[in-house]
Amino acid sequence: MLPIGQIALVIRMLLYPIAGWIAGTGFATFDRATGLLTFDVSNIAQILAGLVIYAVAWIWSRIASARGGVT
Numbered sequence: 564m565l566p567i568g569q570i571a572l573v574i575r576m577l578l579y580p581i582a583g584w585i586a587g588t589g590f591a592t593f594d595r596a597t598g599l600l601t602f603d604v605s606n607i608a609q610i611l612a613g614l615v616i617y618a619v620a621w622i623w624s625r626i627a628s629a630r631g632g633v634t
Contacts, residue, residue: 585610 585591590606593599 586593587609588606590610591602593624594601
């Protein structure tokens with residue numbers, strides 16, 4: 564198992580390109596005049612659904628591996 568510090572670092576390094584991708588694709592926009600950061604909710608819902616499916620698949624692979632299965 565990775566120590567919590569290394570896990571936090573890995574998560575942070577993964578969040579940087581994800582945040583850049585969200586900003587680059589227009590899911591989030593920043594209005595300099597008003598200082599507002601706006602998210603397109605319909606697209607964010609699709610992203611979150613994909614992330615939930617990914618997380619469930621990863622958790623299931625950990626459960627299967629812990630029980631002796633091969634994933």
